[in-house]
Every structure is written in C-alpha cells, then in structure tokens.
Amino acid sequence: MKWRRRAVQIIIFVLYIFLFLKTTYQGEDVLSYPVNIFLRLDPLIALVTMISVRKVISGFIGAFLLLAATFILGRFFCGWVCPLGTFLDFVSSIFYRKIGAVREPPLQDKKYRWKYYLFIFLLISSVFSLQLIFLFDPISLLTRSFTISVYPAFSFLFSNGRFFPLSIKKAVFLDTQPVFLLNIFIALIFIVIIFLEKFGRRFWCRNLCPLGAMFGLVSRFALFRRVVGEGCNDCGLCGHNCKMKAIRDDVKKNLSFECIDCFTCADACSTQEVNFVFAPDIMNSKQKFDLSRRHVLISVAGGVLAVPVIKNIYLQKSELIKSMDDYLIRPPGALPEAEFLKHCTRCGECMRVCLGNALHPALTEAGLEGLWSPLLVPRLGYCEFNCTLCGQVCPTQAIKELTQPEKRKTVIGLAHFDKNRCIPYSRQTNCMVCEEHCPVSPKAIVFEETKDLTKEGEPIKLPRVIAEKCIGCGICQNKCPIQGKGAIIVTREKVIK
Amino acid sequence: MKNINRRTFLEKAVKFTGLLTLSNVLPKKFLSYAMEPEVKSVLGVGKGENYGKITGLAVDALGGMGKFVKKGDKVVIKPNISWDRTPPLAANVHPEVLKEVIVMCLNAGAGKIIIFDRPCNDPRRSYKNSGAVDVAESFKTSQVSLIHVDDKDYIEKEHKDGKFIKKWNIYKEALENDVFISIAKAKHHGLSKLTLSMKNMMGVMGGDRAIMHQHIDQNLADLNFLVRPKLIILDAGRVVWRSGPQGGDISDTKKIDQVVASRDTVAIDSYGATFFDLTGNDLGYVKIGKEMGLGESDLTKVEMNIKK
Numbered sequence: 001m002k003w004r005r006r007a008v009q010i011i012i013f014v015l016y017i018f019l020f021l022k023t024t025y026q027g028e029d030v031l032s033y034p035v036n037i038f039l040r041l042d043p044l045i046a047l048v049t050m051i052s053v054r055k056v057i058s059g060f061i062g063a064f065l066l067l068a069a070t071f072i073l074g075r076f077f078c079g080w081v082c083p084l085g086t087f088l089d090f091v092s093s094i095f096y097r098k099i100g101a102v103r104e105p106p107l108q109d110k111k112y113r114w115k116y117y118l119f120i121f122l123l124i125s126s127v128f129s130l131q132l133i134f135l136f137d138p139i140s141l142l143t144r145s146f147t148i149s150v151y152p153a154f155s156f157l158f159s160n161g162r163f164f165p166l167s168i169k170k171a172v173f174l175d176t177q178p179v180f181l182l183n184i185f186i187a188l189i190f191i192v193i194i195f196l197e198k199f200g201r202r203f204w205c206r207n208l209c210p211l212g213a214m215f216g217l218v219s220r221f222a223l224f225r226r227v228v229g230e231g232c233n234d235c236g237l238c239g240h241n242c243k244m245k246a247i248r249d250d251v252k253k254n255l256s257f258e259c260i261d262c263f264t265c266a267d268a269c270s271t272q273e274v275n276f277v278f279a280p281d282i283m284n285s286k287q288k289f290d291l292s293r294r295h296v297l298i299s300v301a302g303g304v305l306a307v308p309v310i311k312n313i314y315l316q317k318s319e320l321i322k323s324m325d326d327y328l329i330r331p332p333g334a335l336p337e338a339e340f341l342k343h344c345t346r347c348g349e350c351m352r353v354c355l356g357n358a359l360h361p362a363l364t365e366a367g368l369e370g371l372w373s374p375l376l377v378p379r380l381g382y383c384e385f386n387c388t389l390c391g392q393v394c395p396t397q398a399i400k401e402l403t404q405p406e407k408r409k410t411v412i413g414l415a416h417f418d419k420n421r422c423i424p425y426s427r428q429t430n431c432m433v434c435e436e437h438c439p440v441s442p443k444a445i446v447f448e449e450t451k452d453l454t455k456e457g458e459p460i461k462l463p464r465v466i467a468e469k470c471i472g473c474g475i476c477q478n479k480c481p482i483q484g485k486g487a488i489i490v491t492r493e494k495v496i497k
Numbered sequence: 498m499k500n501i502n503r504r505t506f507l508e509k510a511v512k513f514t515g516l517l518t519l520s521n522v523l524p525k526k527f528l529s530y531a532m533e534p535e536v537k538s539v540l541g542v543g544k545g546e547n548y549g550k551i552t553g554l555a556v557d558a559l560g561g562m563g564k565f566v567k568k569g570d571k572v573v574i575k576p577n578i579s580w581d582r583t584p585p586l587a588a589n590v591h592p593e594v595l596k597e598v599i600v601m602c603l604n605a606g607a608g609k610i611i612i613f614d615r616p617c618n619d620p621r622r623s624y625k626n627s628g629a630v631d632v633a634e635s636f637k638t639s640q641v642s643l644i645h646v647d648d649k650d651y652i653e654k655e656h657k658d659g660k661f662i663k664k665w666n667i668y669k670e671a672l673e674n675d676v677f678i679s680i681a682k683a684k685h686h687g688l689s690k691l692t693l694s695m696k697n698m699m700g701v702m703g704g705d706r707a708i709m710h711q712h713i714d715q716n717l718a719d720l721n722f723l724v725r726p727k728l729i730i731l732d733a734g735r736v737v738w739r740s741g742p743q744g745g746d747i748s749d750t751k752k753i754d755q756v757v758a759s760r761d762t763v764a765i766d767s768y769g770a771t772f773f774d775l776t777g778n779d780l781g782y783v784k785i786g787k788e789m790g791l792g793e794s795d796l797t798k799v800e801m802n803i804k805k
Contacts, residue, residue, distance in 0.1 A: 027625045029632065160649070176620075234548055385581060386622065386626070387622065427711075430688060431710045436617075439743065441743075441746040456712065479617075479707055
C-alpha cells in the first residue's frame, strides 16, 4: 500500500511542478492549462477568503468537493495529495535514511493542537475581514516559496551551463532570469519549515498546518478508518512508525483526526492486523478530540485582537488614504485596496506569471496586512501593455480577469516627470526614451520643441505627461536612462478613489 | 644577424619605429579607400501590394540574393520585431517580408539562418505577435532558427573614429557570420523624426542603450560603423506615420507599398525619408552618416532600380 501511495504522491507532485512551470507566457494570450488548480482546490483558502470577503467565489467549487470527500475518506489530502506534504516526506527521507527503522516513541505531546488553535485564530480574524491565511496555508506557502526563491535560484544555477548542461536550462527555464524582492526572507521561512523535520517527520503538517487542522476537524467522522484486528500483539510498531504520531499508548485506537491514511502502520504491522476499511465506528477505534477550552478561547480572542493590531488603518480612515505609499502600484485589474487585501492569498502566482518580472512581494508598502501582496516595481519591470496573465492565474479573483481591450484601458498609476533630473529639462540634451516606449495611442507622453537649442544646435524637446491618457504601466520609468528612481516616476495617484 | 654597431642599431630603430607609426596611420587614411573602392550606391525598389513579392523584386533589382549569399553561408538576419504589435499595426517588419528574405537566402544556398532582435517589449510577446515565430516555424527545418538574445553572448567592438560611441557590446551573431542582413521598418519616431535602417542597428546593441537617445544622430552614425550589414532591406509596405515607433492604432498607419534594398544604409534612409514627405537632409543621422563617409545621401548620385 505504501508504494501505491508514494506513486500517487510523486505523480501529483510532478503535476504540481509541471503546472508551476507552465505558469508563464508560452505564445498564447490565454494560458492553456489550469495552472492555479491546486490553489483553487484548497478549502482553507476558499473558506477563509469567502468569509472575509462575504461573497461566493465560483472558482472554489473543487475545494468544497474535496472537503466533502474528506468527510468520507479522512485526511487523505495530507497523505496523498498535498505537494508540500510530499516535499516534506522527501526531505524526511534524507534526514532519516531508513524510515522503517525510525523509532519515535509514541509521545503524549499535545503540539498537534497548535494547528487547531491557529485555524481558529485565522477563522475568527477572517470573520472580521482580516485575511491572514497567507501566512500559513501550505499550498500558498509552497507556491510562493517556489516562485520567489526556489525557481530563480535554480534558473541561475542552470543558466551558464557550467554545472548543468544548457539543454536542461532551455527545456525547463525561461530565457530571462527572474529576481524578486524579499527572496531571502521568503526562502528563510521555507528553510525553517524544512528544518523543522529534524524535530520529527511531518512536523509542519502535524503541528502547524491550518489546512491540516481543517481537514482534521472534518475527518473526525470519516467512514474510512483504521481498524485493528483481534490478533494484535501490542508490539507497538505501528505507533513507532506513524509519522503523524496519531497512534498513542493504546495502539488499537488512533487520533482519527490526525490520521492521513498513509497506510504506513498497516505495512509496519507485525501481525497484519491493521486494516483500513469503510465501516461505521462500531469498534470504537477512535480517540477523543481534546482541545483545551482555555486555548480555544485564547485563539478566539487572538483572532479578534489581531484585527486592530494588523489591519491597515489607512483603509478605514478615508482622509488617510491620501497618505498611502506613493509607490503602492497594484497589478491591473486589482480590486480596490481594502477589498484586494481581503482577497489576496499571497500565493505569488501573479508574480510568477508576470512577463517582465514586474510584480514583487511587498514588505510594508501596504501596511502589515499587506505583507507579500503583489507590488509593481517599475524600475525592475513594467506592466506589458497587451498582457492579461496575472488576472488569469489569480485563484481568489483579487485581480480581475480582464480582456485585452479592458486591460489596455486599466489605470494602475500615473507617471510624473522629475524635471530636476530629466535630461532635456536639466542637461540641454534631447532624450525622449519615455515617449518612444509609451504604448498608448495617441501617446500619454508628448513633447514640445522649444526655442532653446542643444549643443548640436537641435531644438530641445521637452516631454510632459497627459494625465488622462496615462495608464501607469511604468514602461517609461523602466526604460528611463537616469539611474536610481529614474526621472519619470509612476505613483498610484490616479488609482485612489 | 651579424654584429651590429651603434650606428646601424640607431638607423634600424628609427626606421622600424617610423614604419610602425606609419602603419598605424596609413590603413585608416589610404588603405581603407584602397580596399573599398568607391562604388556608386544602388537602391533596389520593389513596388506593389504583395509585400513578399516586392521584397523579392527589390533584392532582384540589386542583382539577386545570390550576389550576397553563397552556398553554405551562415546568414544572420536582424529584422525589426521590437514591439508587441500585430502585423496590421505596422510596428514590426511584416512577416511576409521576413519570410521572403529567408526563402531567398535558402534558395541561394544558405547553410544556416539565424534571426534575432533585442525587442523593446517582452521578447516572447514581440516575436510571437510580430508574426516572426510563425514565419520561422513555417520552414520546418533546423536551418532556420529564431533566437532570443542572451546577455552573455555579446562581444565588445571598437570604432576609434566614433565621436560618442567608440566601443560597445555587440551581439555575437551580428559579428560572427558570413552575411548579415538588416531588415528595417519605416516608421515615425518622436526624437529622431523617423526610424529607418540606421536605427534598426540598435537591436544588436547590448547593455543600456537608452543613453543612445542623447545625441542620437551622432550615435546612430557611430553605431553604423561598428556593425555594417552586407544587405539592408527597408520594409515600407505599411508604415507608422504618427505615434511612432510603435503606433498602436490602425489609423496611425499608412500604405506606402514599397520595399527597398541596398548595401548603403545612408542612401536607403535618405530615400525612406521621402515616404514621409521629408528628405535625407531633414534627418540628422543621415546628414552625419554622409559626412562621416558611411554612405551617400544625395539621391541624384544614387542609382535607382525600380521594379513593379
């Protein structure tokens, strides 16, 4: 059974990686694969987002079907499907060479409760429209880590053909080398989760993952469960081998809400008495679900208190909206700021798919609540005029899916000249790179010839922005030859409502 | 060698250094003229509505592609496919023009054909939406490849006589080939008035080329000494006459229905200016190009072979 499970895990993980690599422009304006399917199958993202935005999001139907399946099958997602779980299993196999030989005492530790408290905390804060799921959701976390840190690092390793043949680079990676802000920060979190495996297999899944908690709550009543036959000799091998530590002192019972249907105990059993069957619970094979009331109350209180602590006060006080970060430029089609933050799950899909490597995770630009939300950084990349990919991959519709004609008219910011640094204004020399690249027709950057002459005797051409036409795509700032911020700067000015 | 006394040593030393000094000066002033005898610039012009066909006519008017491409040659083509715009918007070289050039090269026996540009917009989108990807794939042969430029594949090239651009990193393929063909697009351009064949060479530049825009006329002339295509083709089938160089609306375009071919980039740009009711003298880079000896801007001194 174990090998069957492993095969399924590997196939699904390969599928996940395949879709991850396909989350990019491949010559078609509309992506041909449902690249965000794993995120849309995630009931935690689905539930918490829908509670915090108070709206049904149609893309999440699959997530609720999965949840329904969990009612019957138990936490099979964690054991068989979850790409982060598979990844951590793989990490474990490096940390603990022979899995069958591992002797982990069936501890009585109660750390597994943490994730339930965390889940309650997240759920309560989402009731108050604070969406913090992005911090802990495993699919979001894995996709973000791969996008921001892992993929760029591998792309770089494979890039020059010194360590690996260039053919791999050509087949797997883009021609361009993506680089993201906060890549080390996000990598560190991922590395911590990997090294938590040192403290026990599936440490993250067992103790921290709120998606696991959600499945755990649902799977308490699952029909598909572990039963132990009469011939059990109490050897305890099943408990020793259980990576979820779901089998405690009484090996005939398990913590059904912790069991991920991995069948390791059945394979390890010395008497072949452990079986997984569909049956009503006549043998009383489950242990009690025991959260401490005090801790549940603390989690609820924490969820409530997090709201005033973390929520961006700007969004509540309209007169303060004006003082929001100038450079907080959102992807085209992004919902109004307050709504956007409730929707966005920080999976990084939009950053992954962004053609010009223009979208980067925010640190404090959007307040604490906006950590890792997508930010257009024109100096690093601009928004491609005809591209609508970010809206296509957003699993929570935080970025609306736009048609090409809509996209071309979608305003995300406004360009300003810094005349003190702009070359024609300050150096008696013509330039006009911004005007050349402005993609709207007629152009949003125009110029006037003046009577002043350049050193070569040509009339100086002075550029200016036509605010009504500018969509804030940022190509002008991206291409401006002046270093640093550039002499033409895009702010979010026109977006504030 | 036998014994050398001081006198002969000094004599020889003076002669040797003198020769060295002269050899440094001579080639520039005399040898280059000796090696490239002054020939009359020729423009081949094709006129008509079938842009593929008139491209063939223009090259035929120069004596056919066989004059440029020999059997087994490595041909590198640099079309202007710089913008994420579709063919009707005329911001890129028309796919029919590109296709016809490749066909002619293959017929002339080209061994390998490499096509590249360094687009202003996203390279993948620009290649695709300009139609170049479909053209390259239509040949179904590994002889023809459309490649994305790689930051590492640039070679520093020097031209000491350049005024501002004395050296620059130039894309390897533009230098290492048997025949280098430039296919330019005739378009309006805010700063330099028009973008024609001389400006097309900006696509072979590495690094931050935005600074080219400061003193663009001189820079373009300098640049065209660094890289000199053997054959230059100007696509003026449909041109962008305002909001250049990318237009974006069908009303920004105009039909000219001409394709021009030549070896002389100055002559071709001087002729190209006439499509926009200008002359070569209205374009700073054409004037400077002529002054620096890059080519002939006076169309009365240029031989015109027009085919319809």
